[in-house]
Amino acid sequence: MKALFSLAAITFKEGIRSRTVYGILIFAIFLMFLNVMISGMMMQDVAKVAVDMALSSLNFVGLLLVFFAGVNLFSKDIERKTIYMVLARPISRSRYILGKFAGISAIIVFSLAILAIFESASIVIMKNGYPAQFLRFSWSALFFSFLLTLISLIVVLSTGFLFASFSSTSFITLVLSIVTYLIGSSANEVKALLEVPHDIGERTSPLLLYCVKAACYIFPNLSLFDIKTEAAHGLFVPLSYILSSIFYGILYSFVMLSLSCIIFKRREFP
Amino acid sequence: MDPIIRVHDVSKSFRDNLSARKVKALESISLSAEKGEVYGFLGPNGAGKSTTIKLLLNLIRPDSGSVTIAGRSVEERELRRIVGFLPENPYFYEHLTAEELLWFGGQASGMKGSEIKERSMMLLEKTDLLDARKRAIRTYSKGMVQRAGLALALVHDPEVIILDEPMSGLDPFGRRMVSNLIIDMKKAGKTVFFSSHILGDIEKICDKVGIIAEGRLCLEDSLTNLLNYGATLEDIFFAEVEKISVKGN
Amino acid sequence: MKRLLQLICPLLLVLILLLAHNLATQMQKQLRKTSDILYTPPADFLKISSLGNKGLFSDYLFLKVYTFYGGTLNRNSKPRIRNEEWEWMINVLHNATELDPFFLDPYYFANAFLVWEAGMVKESNLLLEKGSRKREWDQLLPFYVGFNCYYFLNDGLKAFRFLSEASRRSGGNQLYESLAARAAYNADKTEFAISYLEDRIRDAELHGRKAGVADIAKRLESMKAMREIELAAESYRKVFGRRPADIAELLEKKMLGSMPSDPYGGFFYMDSNGRVRTTSDMRSVKK
Numbered sequence: 029m030k031a032l033f034s035l036a037a038i039t040f041k042e043g044i045r046s047r048t049v050y051g052i053l054i055f056a057i058f059l060m061f062l063n064v065m066i067s068g069m070m071m072q073d074v075a076k077v078a079v080d081m082a083l084s085s086l087n088f089v090g091l092l093l094v095f096f097a098g099v100n101l102f103s104k105d106i107e108r109k110t111i112y113m114v115l116a117r118p119i120s121r122s123r124y125i126l127g128k129f130a131g132i133s134a135i136i137v138f139s140l141a142i143l144a145i146f147e148s149a150s151i152v153i154m155k156n157g158y159p160a161q162f163l164r165f166s167w168s169a170l171f172f173s174f175l176l177t178l179i180s181l182i183v184v185l186s187t188g189f190l191f192a193s194f195s196s197t198s199f200i201t202l203v204l205s206i207v208t209y210l211i212g213s214s215a216n217e218v219k220a221l222l223e224v225p226h227d228i229g230e231r232t233s234p235l236l237l238y239c240v241k242a243a244c245y246i247f248p249n250l251s252l253f254d255i256k257t258e259a260a261h262g263l264f265v266p267l268s269y270i271l272s273s274i275f276y277g278i279l280y281s282f283v284m285l286s287l288s289c290i291i292f293k294r295r296e297f298p
Numbered sequence: 299m300d301p302i303i304r305v306h307d308v309s310k311s312f313r314d315n316l317s318a319r320k321v322k323a324l325e326s327i328s329l330s331a332e333k334g335e336v337y338g339f340l341g342p343n344g345a346g347k348s349t350t351i352k353l354l355l356n357l358i359r360p361d362s363g364s365v366t367i368a369g370r371s372v373e374e375r376e377l378r379r380i381v382g383f384l385p386e387n388p389y390f391y392e393h394l395t396a397e398e399l400l401w402f403g404g405q406a407s408g409m410k411g412s413e414i415k416e417r418s419m420m421l422l423e424k425t426d427l428l429d430a431r432k433r434a435i436r437t438y439s440k441g442m443v444q445r446a447g448l449a450l451a452l453v454h455d456p457e458v459i460i461l462d463e464p465m466s467g468l469d470p471f472g473r474r475m476v477s478n479l480i481i482d483m484k485k486a487g488k489t490v491f492f493s494s495h496i497l498g499d500i501e502k503i504c505d506k507v508g509i510i511a512e513g514r515l516c517l518e519d520s521l522t523n524l525l526n527y528g529a530t531l532e533d534i535f536f537a538e539v540e541k542i543s544v545k546g547n
Numbered sequence: 548m549k550r551l552l553q554l555i556c557p558l559l560l561v562l563i564l565l566l567a568h569n570l571a572t573q574m575q576k577q578l579r580k581t582s583d584i585l586y587t588p589p590a591d592f593l594k595i596s597s598l599g600n601k602g603l604f605s606d607y608l609f610l611k612v613y614t615f616y617g618g619t620l621n622r623n624s625k626p627r628i629r630n631e632e633w634e635w636m637i638n639v640l641h642n643a644t645e646l647d648p649f650f651l652d653p654y655y656f657a658n659a660f661l662v663w664e665a666g667m668v669k670e671s672n673l674l675l676e677k678g679s680r681k682r683e684w685d686q687l688l689p690f691y692v693g694f695n696c697y698y699f700l701n702d703g704l705k706a707f708r709f710l711s712e713a714s715r716r717s718g719g720n721q722l723y724e725s726l727a728a729r730a731a732y733n734a735d736k737t738e739f740a741i742s743y744l745e746d747r748i749r750d751a752e753l754h755g756r757k758a759g760v761a762d763i764a765k766r767l768e769s770m771k772a773m774r775e776i777e778l779a780a781e782s783y784r785k786v787f788g789r790r791p792a793d794i795a796e797l798l799e800k801k802m803l804g805s806m807p808s809d810p811y812g813g814f815f816y817m818d819s820n821g822r823v824r825t826t827s828d829m830r831s832v833k834k
Contacts, residue, residue: 029407030406030408031405031406031407031408032400033405034402034405034406035402035406036393037402038394038398038399038402039391041391041394041398042391042392042393042394045393045394045434046393108389109385109389110356110389110390110391112355112383112385112386112388112452113383113388113399113403113447114389114406115355115356115357115379116378116381116382116383116385116451117357117403117406117407118375118376118377118378118379118406118407118408119375119406120375283401288534296357296358296359297352297358298312298349298352298357298358
């Protein structure tokens, strides 16, 4: 446990001090001003646009962090053989994965928390400027959407870990996890699109439909974590929905990490 | 007494990524080091020195044969509590400081906080990194990185110390420092297993020498026995390696 | 000399770069002139490619229309905005509301500009109806739909439906209520108007709203009076096989007991189509 914690700690320190994180934070400040500017252009729904911008930029910056700071921190460890200094310790391969995952997750949580503060600040600014447009706005809906976005990023990170556990270069890992993200966040829409003609009697190839359905199960269904529309309009989201999505996210990450542990245990580091 | 490091009849081959052809890296290697010995592992580049060392750390696994340290299989995780390792051309998290690196090493090996502090200060002083201990490793020179790696390998006061090319990239001062460290460890009753291709260094500090070429161990004997014949280590090395190459062709 | 060169060379390079950029953008303009910019990808495609950021895409599409419209304000051409441009705008707005059906601005824009400026009432109303369905808390959108039906499309029944919905959502906004009643009346559905107003009064009493009840009651009274005359005219038609010429004829043939009085102070009369109307037009008449 101590070993796991210390690995998480140095991973966090290493990640936080790298320039990627600083760059992303500067970008975040830029996005905050952009948010104030763009949502101020709206005629009516200032609150909605402000929340949209806040949530989407959080999602975007989070993805940059996952791909370029997160997945890289793990796969570079193997590529540059810094992993030797860890595996030479009495740390099992599984603990290595978990410690690394905990450390990188901490980086993401920490950076996104800072970003969320900036984004909330931009919303406060807009709220004071246009109080009449913020009547339906709710901080709790915004918070839950932040939370689910965070969970979805952790899920994407866990798929990155799976790929890093067997691929030998960080580039392949990066490409595979980006592709997974793209499929995971659009599969549900594609499925919905294919199912509509089915309902009105038009024929789509059943094979295609099966493939897409299978993709929905295999790839992380990231649309489950998207309650941005609800947050933007202050619509009611039942707690049971939020809890079940979080449960799904944690379970999916758990499966991904278990698979990575199994693969990693057998792996050699020549 | 059983040898503390024992590699018995180990073969290892790697798959070539492009053609599915297997490349033999080690062919029925057996070697052993007694407790308290300094074992110099010699061989030309690509002979299988690093492969053997990675086998000792369970970074790779043998196709056949067995590898044990202190009578226990190297696959045992807890075993690495008593093993210290310095990789070849070590590369560490570059935004950490030497102090943090040693903190991690100690923590991961299950040491107490105060113990880590004490030992790391002692080791940083010995490796001449005391002034640089709060600087990111990124700013270190190659020699400093090597020394930090050495301190990391020793932080948990291991019984068995395995060093892959500890002298490479060091200036004469650095090499003398490493030699002295190895001699200190020997005095403290530790076993040191290190690979090198700098024959002079080995001649000065080793008790036992193993020479490897093309994945085969061609000679293993105590240094005194070897030098009894009047030849220098260099002569023996060249003779043994050439013998193997002729056989191979 | 060398220093001077070191200074001039980068400047020259920057200058050439600027020229090259200008040239390229000129070429780009030429390119864009031939191919039409009035294109918007289908909503389904946008949904998929938004990767979970549908709200943001919707914002972007709306801003595109909004800034396009803003850009046309400097135009001198007649008409200022071509038909295909209006169509493009409504398509983009449609896509924006497919991506985020709760987004108010596209509906608002459609009502403000497409209805009043382009006269695309039917198309806009389709959009507004969707918004009214989705934004079930919003009183403004059903009001827009109802108003447009009433004012532009002469569809009193639909107007009544949406205006009464707006009134329900607003919790008894008097403007919506009176418009709803008026729309029902204009649709020749005085019965609707009466039952609607009765319902409003019950609702107001139930929620303890005193203000405004008197107004509704007054309108109700007027409507009831007109309904009475309408019924009398109906029975007259059954008996005599033709429409009465005016209300006096109904009184004469004892189809109507007495001339009801208009609480607004006007007089009831029958128009050329046989519809019962009042000179007050249900607005208080100063005597």
